[in-house]
Amino acid sequence: MQRATWARERESRLWERRAAVYEEALTSVKRGQCFRAEALVTGRLPEARERRSREVEADVVLAQLEIYGPAELIAAHVKTARAMQTWAAAFSAWQEQAALGRGPRPAPTDPLWPEVVRRDDEARAVEQEFTRVVRSDVHADGPGRLRRRRTPVWHRRTGGSG
DSSP states (O other), X not given: OHHHHHHHHHHHHHHHHHHHHHHHHHHHHHHHHHHHHHHHHHSSOOOHHHHHXXXXXXXXXXXXXXXXXXXXXXXXXXXXXXXXXXXXXXHHHHHGGGGGTOOOOSSTTSTTHHHHHHHHHHHHHHHHHHHHHHHHHHTTOSTXXXXXXXXXXXXXXXXXXX
């Protein structure tokens, strides 16, 4: 009996840690969306310090997911990081036009701007897929579920009423 209690307690602690990691991962994705949105509006990337903190944050989240997350979730997170890097490369190429004597303009008439917008759309799609994978795992619809679905105690005691 005591072993079963310990196992449930351990399972509960692991689930709590895993849920905290998922929350942090989703928060990180949301910050990335805000980061891109600000850059798309202002035409400038945030300060280098803030960019570096985003990179560190992504690395920490990936490490936590590697401990607590299933393979599908880790792969989805890696895709979000790649999409962000691809967007950043397109944005930097757009910004570097100034060095060539052409002023960058966030407009469809700028030859490089549509690529920046396209990469942002791609990043959003990848982030939506990541969110779907997280939700699927949290609700135990996907692989790697940590908690087994059990009949609630009240359901067993009352025969399902209540």
